[in-house]
Amino acid sequence: MGIEHERISFKTSNKNAHIEAFHSTLEEECLSRNEFQTYAEVYQAVTEYIGFYNEIRIHSGINYLSPREFHRAYNQNSMNGLVIKA
Structure with missing residues (x-):
């Protein structure tokens, strides 16, 4: 398919602004609003949030x-x- 993985240099988040913005939104709207006891709980919450983000969120x-x-x-x-x- 011609896809090549490329890593950005350390401390150059501006080169990857879209994913950095998503991580910030994920932290603000999902992770910081919940208290998790297990990895399974985090996994479930993030999975549900990604579905919400990709389908429903404005x-x-x-x-x-x-x-x-x-x-x-x-x-x-x-x-x-x-x-x-x-």
Whole structure:
């Protein structure tokens, strides 16, 4: 598939801003709001949060829609006027 894994230099999180932003959001909206007793609890909470993040949570980068709403609009060709931020 031509995929190559590349590591960024230490202390250069600006080169990986998207994943750094996700980790910050994960910490703020999921991990810091719960107290976990076991690894299994953390795993379950993070799995549920990723599902929420990828389907339901509103994202400013896709015109304040959830990914599910954005996908529906895209499939229905009703994206006129939607501004997508990179």
